[in-house]
Amino acid sequence: MLPDLLIALTMLSNFSLVATSRVSKAIQFAVLQGVLLGLMPLAMGLGRHFHIVLLAVAAVTVKGWLIPFLFRRALKQVHIQREVDPYIGYTVSLMLCALGTGLSLLLAHNLPLKPGTEYVLMVPASLATLFTGFLLLVSRRKALTQVVGYLVLENGIYLFGLLLVEDMPALVEAGILLDLFVGIFVMGIVINHIRVAFDSTDTRHLAELKD
């Protein structure tokens, strides 16, 4: 019961993510989502596995504490509040997000789960989150928001990973943690470079190279 609730909240946070115009809000939602998903394994009653608890803790700390910290710093340095004129407007984004959710339901319908799994919402939710992340990446101009998008995309994968985490922990955990690391640190570094080079993180400056 609890997992489904968390999943529902995740979906909700997806919508609020694409709907918000404030970068800081977006970050908060991402963090919220991260924490929710971090608690997911415990909610799934996997608490008995120590390594899974570790994973959960790591996820919560990284997504709930480290990432917000980094983002706050970046925000202060580039002092931007809101995402002005995104490539795709908020209403349209919402519709697209809904569309993506519907699509992920369709897809999940074609991907039969192992008989006996009770988390039927897991796959559609993860796909929906994935698409949401993609949507953010595609529709926003600010490098920061794009990283948020990447983070959400990551959450989607993490969510799917939870399906497998009990049976093949090594694969899932290694993958997910490493991916987190890349997403955050490297991009953080580059964003820093960008800020220094362009003293702004608006990706409009990053469109010189073309044919």
Next chain:
Amino acid sequence: MAWLLILVPLLAAALAFAVSSPTLRAWILPAVGILHLGLLLVALGGWRALPATAWFGLDALGGWVLLVISVLFCICAFYAPAYLALRPERDHRVLSTCLLGFLGLASLLAQARHPGIAWVAMETTTLVTAPLIYFNHNRRSLEATWKYLVIGSVGIALALLGTLFIAYAAHMGGLEEPLRYTRLMENASLLSRPWLRAGFVLTLVGYGTKMGLAPLHTWKPDAYGETPGLVGALLAGGVTSCAFLALLRIYAVVAAAGEGAFARELLVAFGMLSMAWALVFMIRQTDIKRLLAYSSVEHMGILVFGIGIGGLAAKFALFHLAANALVKSVLFLSAGNIHRSYASKQLPFVTGALRRTPVSGWLFLLAFLAITGMPPFAPFLSEFSIASGALGTGHLAGGAAFLILLGSIFLAMSETVVKVVFGTPSAQRVRTPYKDAPATTAPLIAALALALVLGIWLPRPLQAMLDHASTTAEGLPSARLEVRP
């Protein structure tokens, strides 16, 4: 042995980071390159049956790809000291470290017997290559790096999801960890088809992004265009090969599971699309490095096309991996030299290269002719065999389209190349002190010579290896027993 192949470069990377003297650091690269190649040859020499439970080890396919990468690395490494000496203004501590790191991770990828490990290696490869693109530390290179990183990470994330899907397919089939390739191949028939297909689609998109298949290639022209030719060569020949290998591993499983037809359709489609897309951007392309980037897209297309056709074409697609890597390195490095000499990589400033930098000019021209399929260079052999493989197996339309695309691409590419190479250097362009020196041309000549030799004569062991590799890549039953160092 397996560990040595991985650790030697990594330790060397650490060493390179520690060493303070630039010249000394520059010479670590060739030393390690030779060492690595030697180790690899030794490893390939022995015939030990690889235990099914091994986490690491070279099979024919991995061995072949790693051999290509190692040779390519040697070429670039021997070119590096002279080049880096030409760029005293740039500190190359990070560059050397990352180059060596890449070699180590490539060895890891090539030897990984588990999709997860392969994925991890691929991911880290992305990480270490990003600073290479940023070598020039200017806005343009920063932009290129950013695009490379974001697109690459997204792709790699998709690849992760795909890998997880495959794992879930195995999970549904009742297979449990550890899901080594050997295991997956042997029990391929148990895997759940829907998840397998979905997993393949995701990995195709993911690793395809790293390979640079159109339309996932968009980072390529920027990245290759803004890095030194040295890095460009390594990216075009090395990183793409890694991604290709990772993709092939998954493809082998899919094919073994009996979903080959589905996968091959996708591969052929991607191949065609990549060639066509590359063609569009090669027409009247004024930037030689971007031209080469698109040519790389084209050749990635040729690779997957060949695999998609299968049989003879698949075998020679793997051969083309080597041919392309060698000739591309010549193209990138000679383009780099020309860039050095003209302080530009753009038409109409770069003309008459044969007169200003004769050796590099000739190398550029010959390599261009080679890459577009002039016998007796290796690419001719592979392109001819892929075409005849396609036509011979009844893919008349596919083969015809393949040849037509090759022809049009030649038309587009040759126009720029002829302008660059022939004629007289434009007068108003400032003349840089750069002159062709043995140090900056010998490695290229060696590479081209190697491509020539491969086109005429393929040593027996290599042929055998290629046969095993192609059967492995196609997930054929014979291959599953043939896992060997």
Next chain:
Amino acid sequence: MSLYLLALLAAAVSGVPGLFLRRRGGEVATGLLGLAALLGLTASFRVLAGGSGGTLALRTAALGAPGLLVFDPLAAFFAIPVLVLAFCGSLYGLGYWESRRGNTPALRLVFGWLTASLVMLVAASHALTFLLAWEGMAIAAFLLVMAEDREAETRRAGWIYLVATHTGTLILIAAFALLARTTGQYGFTALPAGLAASRGGTILFVLFLLGFGFKAGILPLHFWLPPAHAAAPSHVSALMSGVLLKMGILGIARLLSWVPDPPLWWGGTLVALGVLSGLLGVAFALGQHDLKRLLAYHSIENIGIILLGLGLGTLGKSQGNPVLQTLGYAGALLHVVNHSLFKGLLFLSAGSVLHATGTRDLERLGGLGQRMPWTAAAFLAGSWAICGLPPLNGFVSEWLIYVGAFRGLGLGRQAWPVVILLSLALIGALALACFAKAFGAVFLGLPRTEAGARAQEAPRVMLLPMGLLALACLAIGVAPLFLMPALGRVVDTLGPAGGSGLPSLPGLGAISGMALALGLLALLLWRWLRPGSREDGLPTWDCGYATPDARMQYTASSFADGLVRGLRWALWPVVHRPKVSGWFPRPARYEGHVPDPVLDRAAAPGLRFGVRGAALLRVAQGGALPVYLLYVLLTLLVLLVWMVA
């Protein structure tokens, strides 16, 4: 075989010493090519005399099968013009190119490579060796065309040539792949009976015809040829026009030799293409005023004649008529050699003209006959032969085709013999007009420019090869009978026929007799004229108008004007005709060009269109990262949906 291989080697390395020698590199290269010619010709004559050629198996990496070089009569026959022209060209080059310095050693090296790959190509009998030699030849020729790459015109010509030849090669790759699919091997071997008539056979024929057609310059695949021949150094043009094009013919001949039962329409197609290339080739030649372009169009015309012969032979073959087969193939093959001889001669002498006056424009030449008598004689001999006038070699080969066509008339209601007859007759008449124009405009009358008036006769080293070629033309023309046994053997390689019956053609002996009689009569009349005491130094009687000057002479354009106008429905000449009005009209210029129908009216516009289209699609790489990510997303969605559906 060993002789042949030695020749190959000698040719391949001929340019190498020149890279290291400071002086005399050219002489060494020529010497080596001479040696190659000596060895190769010995080998060829041995084979043509009935000896066995022998084969060589090279191991090629690919496709298991060994690549083969088979030195059969056909190879031996085609090797002759290759070696002769290569030697003559290189000898000529000593005087022609050395003087210009620049990239001479490289040029020599590539010239040697070209010769070597040609020598290899004639004997190649495996798809890979064939393509290897084929591309080697193509690229070497490209580099040679690019010899004067400082001129933009040359670069354009070279690029067009490169693209054309590569297209042809790709088509050939497809053809060979399909061939291997049907025969199961990449070595050249006879096709199973009945295949030719099948759909697969049709595809093969079309592909091979396209692939070889690009090289041979069959209309409408000829478009690369005029610019390339005009741009290349003359001794290279000689080799290209004389031999390179013939390799396309060699390919077609090989194809015909594999096919036991060509369908009737194959021959018909060949004849049709022959008529097209022959008539349009000479028609476009009439419209040119660049000497070398004119010669290039005549190469197209002669390829047409050769195709007429091949078509005739093939029609004979498919109708089981050995006489037609023999006559047609014999005529075609002999014309291959003849054309390479006299066209080589023409290009060399044209080169001397260019060398002496620095222009190829017929309107600015003239009166060179007095300054350069030997060159004039050489060019005259070449024109004489190319118009197929007795007693030179051009007549013999055309005569064989004529006789074949006349014989064909006996075959009941078939239109093609008379088509061949008519087009040969027309081609002959037009070629005559065209070369009267060319020779007259260049060598006769008064010089039209200062440079022309100061022209010097070419040095001996350039005259010698011309002399050799002219003698060869005369020899074949006067004594064709001696060739026939050899020719018969070559013809038999294109399929069993009465090739051995060739020598028994009564006409050949009579032709020699008539040739001698003609020469004798001419000599007598000449002797009769000479002693008649003559008075020199007077101006030409110009109907009362005193002192004609050079600018009043009938120009090449005006000479050809009547015919060009008559053919404007085919040539579409572009004429700039100024309006002359008023009592004192201001000076006006009249100009007329005949642009190439394919290159200037089809290929170039098509290319421009493609470029514009590509420019529109460029927006796809617009630089915005989100858009790029959108591609990834869309790809993913499309694939997933496709997978589900």
Next chain:
Amino acid sequence: MLQFLLHGLTVLLLPPLLPGLIAKTKARMAGRQGPPVLQLYYDLAKLARKRAVYSRTTTWVFLAGPVGGVAAGLAASALVPFGHTPAPISFEGDVILFAYLFGLARFLTILSALDTGSSFEGMGAAREATFSALAEPALFLGFAALAKANASLSLGTMLAFPGSLTTRFTGPLILILAGWVIVYLAENSRIPVDDPNTHLELTMIHEVMVLDHSGRPFALVLYGASLKLLVLGALILTPALPRAAHAWQNWLAFYAALAGLAVGVGLVESSMARFRMTKVPQFLVAGVLATGFAFLLMLV
């Protein structure tokens, strides 16, 4: 043997008579006395004694014209049968040699005209080249038709009259002869294609090409022209002549026919005027059509 000797003598001595006959006929038609029939013999004799004058622009090519013209004409004359007396030399495919020998003569004449550098002669040469290009197909179509008619490629048998007038060959034969007469007039540059004794160079074709020749070369030119009248005349007469029993009858028939031809040409010349230059091609095309139609009749 005797036949061949006679053949040779005819070729050497008879030709100059033909222009004389033509001129005489024209004069008579115009009600004039006209020059003696043997006038051309006198002219040749005189020219052979006269000094030749050469323009300073000319080279040896200038002489190649007359020499080549006569040499080729004589060589060709050995291939053509006179009526039903066979030609001295006859072999399969001699038609082609025959045609190309005249081509050679034309080529050299044109060159020698261009050699003078005079614009008039160039003009004449251009016209010659253009018109003959149109005459050639007519000639060859005729050959093709005849070759098809009696399955032979040698003039001797090809031109032999195919027997009675009632055969299916008669129609084609008439067409061929019609076409060839046009060719004959064009090749010999007679009215209506060209006017040999006009005085306006702008309208000439053949005459203007030899303006600059004098002395012996000119003698050769004149002789060559008359030789052409004879040889081509023999070509178009032979198919029209019935076969007689005895050789001498054949000879007589041939000579008579030849005289008739000359008179006929004279009549044509005095009965009509020269065409405009622009109309000449159409006239020649008519010849091509006639022979082409003849060939088609042969096919069906």
